[in-house]
Amino acid sequence: MGNELPTINVALGQYSDLFMLLAAFVYAAAFIAFAWDMAKSSKLIREIEASTLAAETKVLVAAGVGKSTTVKSTPVGEELVNDSMDYVPASEKRMAAKIAVSLTWLGVLMHGFAVVSRAIAAGRVPWGNMYEFLSTGSFIVALVFVVVLLKKDLRFMGTFVIGLVTVMLCGATMGFPTPVAHLVPALQSYWLIIHVSIAVAASALFTISFAMNVLQLVQHARVDAIAAGKADKFPFMGVVPSAGALENFAYRINAVAFVMWTFTVMAGAIWAEAAWGRYWGWDTKEVWSFVIWVVYAGYLHARATGGWTGARSAWLSIIGYLCLVFNFTIVNIYFNGLHSYAGL
Amino acid sequence: MAKQDMKKDVAVPALGFVGMIRWAWAQLTSMRTALFLLLLLAVAAVPGSVFPQRAVNPEQVAAYLTNKPVLGEWLDRFQLFDVFSSAWFSAIYILLFISLIGCILPRIKKHAKALRTPPPRTPSRLNRLPENGTFKIQSATESGITDEQIVNDAAMLLKKRGYRVQARPEGAVPSVGAERGYSREIGNLLFHVSLVGILASVAVGGSFGYGGQRVLVEGETFVNSLVSYDSFKPGTWFNEESLIPYSVKLDKFNITFDRESTTHFGQPIDFTAEVETRRSPEAPTQKETIRVNHPLRINGADVYLVGNGYAPVVTVKDGEGNVAFSGPVVSVPQDGMYMSVLVIKAPDAKPDQLGFQGFLLPTAMTDETGFAISGDPNAINPQLQLNSFYGNLGLDDGNPQNVYVLDTDKLTKLNDRKLDSGGIVLGAGQTYELPDGKGSISFDGLKRFIGVDINYDPSKRPVAIFAGLALLGLAISLFTPRRRAWVKIKNSVDESGREERIIEYGLLARGEDPRLESEAKELRKLLEQQWPAVERAGV
Ligand code: HEM
Numbered sequence: 001m002g003n004e005l006p007t008i009n010v011a012l013g014q015y016s017d018l019f020m021l022l023a024a025f026v027y028a029a030a031f032i033a034f035a036w037d038m039a040k041s042s043k044l045i046r047e048i049e050a051s052t053l054a055a056e057t058k059v060l061v062a063a064g065v066g067k068s069t070t071v072k073s074t075p076v077g078e079e080l081v082n083d084s085m086d087y088v089p090a091s092e093k094r095m096a097a098k099i100a101v102s103l104t105w106l107g108v109l110m111h112g113f114a115v116v117s118r119a120i121a122a123g124r125v126p127w128g129n130m131y132e133f134l135s136t137g138s139f140i141v142a143l144v145f146v147v148v149l150l151k152k153d154l155r156f157m158g159t160f161v162i163g164l165v166t167v168m169l170c171g172a173t174m175g176f177p178t179p180v181a182h183l184v185p186a187l188q189s190y191w192l193i194i195h196v197s198i199a200v201a202a203s204a205l206f207t208i209s210f211a212m213n214v215l216q217l218v219q220h221a222r223v224d225a226i227a228a229g230k231a232d233k234f235p236f237m238g239v240v241p242s243a244g245a246l247e248n249f250a251y252r253i254n255a256v257a258f259v260m261w262t263f264t265v266m267a268g269a270i271w272a273e274a275a276w277g278r279y280w281g282w283d284t285k286e287v288w289s290f291v292i293w294v295v296y297a298g299y300l301h302a303r304a305t306g307g308w309t310g311a312r313s314a315w316l317s318i319i320g321y322l323c324l325v326f327n328f329t330i331v332n333i334y335f336n337g338l339h340s341y342a343g344l
Numbered sequence: 345m346a347k348q349d350m351k352k353d354v355a356v357p358a359l360g361f362v363g364m365i366r367w368a369w370a371q372l373t374s375m376r377t378a379l380f381l382l383l384l385l386a387v388a389a390v391p392g393s394v395f396p397q398r399a400v401n402p403e404q405v406a407a408y409l410t411n412k413p414v415l416g417e418w419l420d421r422f423q424l425f426d427v428f429s430s431a432w433f434s435a436i437y438i439l440l441f442i443s444l445i446g447c448i449l450p451r452i453k454k455h456a457k458a459l460r461t462p463p464p465r466t467p468s469r470l471n472r473l474p475e476n477g478t479f480k481i482q483s484a485t486e487s488g489i490t491d492e493q494i495v496n497d498a499a500m501l502l503k504k505r506g507y508r509v510q511a512r513p514e515g516a517v518p519s520v521g522a523e524r525g526y527s528r529e530i531g532n533l534l535f536h537v538s539l540v541g542i543l544a545s546v547a548v549g550g551s552f553g554y555g556g557q558r559v560l561v562e563g564e565t566f567v568n569s570l571v572s573y574d575s576f577k578p579g580t581w582f583n584e585e586s587l588i589p590y591s592v593k594l595d596k597f598n599i600t601f602d603r604e605s606t607t608h609f610g611q612p613i614d615f616t617a618e619v620e621t622r623r624s625p626e627a628p629t630q631k632e633t634i635r636v637n638h639p640l641r642i643n644g645a646d647v648y649l650v651g652n653g654y655a656p657v658v659t660v661k662d663g664e665g666n667v668a669f670s671g672p673v674v675s676v677p678q679d680g681m682y683m684s685v686l687v688i689k690a691p692d693a694k695p696d697q698l699g700f701q702g703f704l705l706p707t708a709m710t711d712e713t714g715f716a717i718s719g720d721p722n723a724i725n726p727q728l729q730l731n732s733f734y735g736n737l738g739l740d741d742g743n744p745q746n747v748y749v750l751d752t753d754k755l756t757k758l759n760d761r762k763l764d765s766g767g768i769v770l771g772a773g774q775t776y777e778l779p780d781g782k783g784s785i786s787f788d789g790l791k792r793f794i795g796v797d798i799n800y801d802p803s804k805r806p807v808a809i810f811a812g813l814a815l816l817g818l819a820i821s822l823f824t825p826r827r828r829a830w831v832k833i834k835n836s837v838d839e840s841g842r843e844e845r846i847i848e849y850g851l852l853a854r855g856e857d858p859r860l861e862s863e864a865k866e867l868r869k870l871l872e873q874q875w876p877a878v879e880r881a882g883v
């Protein structure tokens with residue numbers, strides 16, 4: 001009949017479940033380590049400040065009183081992070097961050113094993129229901145994060161990214177536990193592989209740029225406050241690059257993710273044409289994918305529109321991401337439509 | 345300029361009519377307006393997911409209107425059940441596309457000109473550029489290489505790296521001007537033009553198409569003509585003559601159910617319809633299949649599998665002993681176990697018309713409370729459970745009637761669980777004699793049926809092409825860096841009277857360009873390969 005389905009390996013599926021849970025615990029530990037690093041960084045920054053202050057004083061003394069110098073014009077934390085987000089020597093001291101990254105790697109390995117073994121157990125790609133969207137999606141987020149970490153010092157985002165991964169994975173294992181099963185006929189298509197994998201990868205990138213845009217806004221507000229002579233309310237933001245650097249980095253990620261999202265929507269249309277007889281029918285999920293696409297198109301436009309760069313376009317990126325999350329959670333769970341494959 | 349006037353001078357008419365139009369056009373085609381309309385479009389789409397839409401779920405809209413008549417009527421007045429064809433949604437996207445066209449036309453013109461313009465003139469100080477550098481090479485007398493040669497070689501080198509170049513050997517400081525990334529704007533324009541293409545294809549192509557539905561029982565043949573459709577929805581410019589009379593006969597329909605999983609037992613895992621097709625009445629028959637995700641593509645139309653169920657074959661004999669009805673009856677599945685409802689009408693029965701309604705249970709069982717249920721989606725022990733009626737079926741007054749509904753107004757009950765006669769329970773191959781000599785009904789066998797959507801949409805191909813171009817344009821536009829580069833030769837004489845020759849280069853990014861630094865490094869490497877840097881002569 002041309003459609004032999006593989007047998008399901010129940011035992012392997014149970015191992016997969018176990019490793020998902022273990023990975024969630026390891027991520028939780030990594031999250032704590034990242035948070036600890038942030039707290040410690042505030043102290044480290046103060047120390048560096050104190051030592052540079054001492055150095056400055058020495059220079060001033062040596063240069064003779066009265067002669068004005070501009071020894072230190074760099075903002076606080078410059079020693080720990082720079083705007084191209086490369087690793088800098090001073091950050092070697094961040095023990096907690098190192099532990100956090102190691103734990104994250106451990107989590108990613110276990111998580112990867114869990115995802116792959118689930119795929120093998122089911123004999124198909126592991127994204128056919130809500131549990132799998134969440135568990136595989138969070139794996140991609142974590143994987144992208146650790147891979148970028150190899151080259152760029154994005155540890156300042158660890159608390160956020162790994163926090164989110166932990167929440168997603170816990171959501172999968174506790175909120176939507178689903179045993180391994182075959183796909184319903186509507187999902188038996190190679191478009192499932194293409195459409196959903198690109199959607200998940202794009203979402204992972206949007207997640208990272210979202211985090212950067214949020215930090216950008218916080219950094220912006222903080223720098224403004226400091227410039228206005230107020231106290232530094234978030235000294236840990238010293239390990240975070242400048243608002244401008246965050247904005248540019250987020251833009252680059254968003255651009256890649258936007259192209260992927262465009263492809264996702266188009267692949268979805270091709271699949272819909274094969275499955276439902278029309279390429280676009282304003283099904284709930286299609287409406288939201290469209291809204292997300294338009295909001296991010298607005299974001300890209302804003303970056304080229306006078307008066308809309310900086311904080312304003314960051315807000316658009318954040319709104320786009322909230323739409324993405326809404327589409328993935330509320331729409332999957334509460335809105336009915338043709339895309340009701342959440343397995344609920 | 346017009347904007348300035350507006351601010352100073354509140355008396356708009358002073359601009360004149362043409363001025364007004366110009367001003368409005370400038371506003372409409374500005375980036376700010378485009379951004380605003382884009383965001384508005386996103387917001388306007390949201391109600392389309394909140395309220396049921398007529399085009400998608402007409403039944404849900406009807407239900408909404410009955411359940412909440414007052415609110416429903418207001419929502420309807422604002423076209424909230426038809427968001428994507430509403431006046432306000434259309435207004436937004438039409439304005440957006442006018443703005444888009446008004447925006448891209450001048451940009452195409454401008455870029456066409458830019459493509460013919462040489463790279464910008466060499467700045468006098470390259471060290472002001474974000475990436476720049478100098479190195480010293482052998483002087484003209486030492487190496488015998490002329491300035492012109494260097495300029496030409498540098499131009500070749502930049503050209504190989506994708507720059508468009510202009511060699512400028514004349515003057516005191518010979519130089520090369522180079523620019524790359526013109527395709528960025530081409531990609532951007534391609535993207536925006538393709539968006540217009542998609543919209544136009546949807547609007548024009550869609551109106552020549554049609555869509556329809558048909559239920560086909562195993563053994564039945566569908567011939568593509570208007571009368572063969574159970575329901576039919578033509579596009580605005582549809583023409584009946586465009587229906588090509590191909591035919592599709594359903595030979596067999598197979599379903600595979602999950603028999604292993606304890607958690608998903610009985611979940612369908614495959615549907616396959618085996619069909620025999622003819623592309624035209626004269627064409628030879630072909631064996632093909634229709635499956636979920638694999639429609640039958642036939643003469644430009646697409647046939648989709650959208651539903652299936654059982655069609656029990658029954659024979660109804662009337663009071664006079666003649667066959668009043670014989671054939672398969674389509675039943676409508678109610679649950680995953682294919683417990684299905686059906687209605688049988690025998691208008692030809694004499695002396696009284698006969699009607700039946702009830703259930704088909706593919707695998708009849710009784711549950712713990714004594715109710716008859718179906719225990720399996722496959723027909724292991726098929727059973728019909730029916731009530732029967734006689735009298736007037738109400739088919740003769742000419743009003744169209746739903747075949748799935750029995751209008752019992754003018755009928756008298758013959759069989760019912762609550763009557764002495766009881767309900768009719770029929771296993772496969774069994775016959776039941778109706779009370780009072782009204783006739784008989786027999787359950788002769790079981791067939792499967794499929795529901796198909798038949799769709800012809802000529803916009804598909806052009807939309808696909810434009811979408812592909814849009815994606816291509818987008819990628820080109822977002823990932824092509826736009827850069828300018830210059831290389832200069834400076835000949836001079838140092839304090840000791842020695843000839844000096846210095847190569848100076850500089851790069852400038854236009855827009856976001858994270859790789860400018862590595863480009864500068866690469867360029868320096870190539871330049872130094874061409875003309876090795878020398879230490880200060882004589883030191
Ligand atoms: C149908 C609505 C539109 C959509 C979906 C859309 C989408 C986009 C996207 C995704 C980009 C970024 C990618 C790229 O640079 O190619 C972009 C860029 C651009 N769009 Fe649009 N656009 C629309 C309408 C317009 C209109 C009406 C205008 C003119 C007023 C316009 C002018 C531009 C310009 C100038 C850029 C280049 C920005 C830059 O240099 O980065 N677009 N558009």
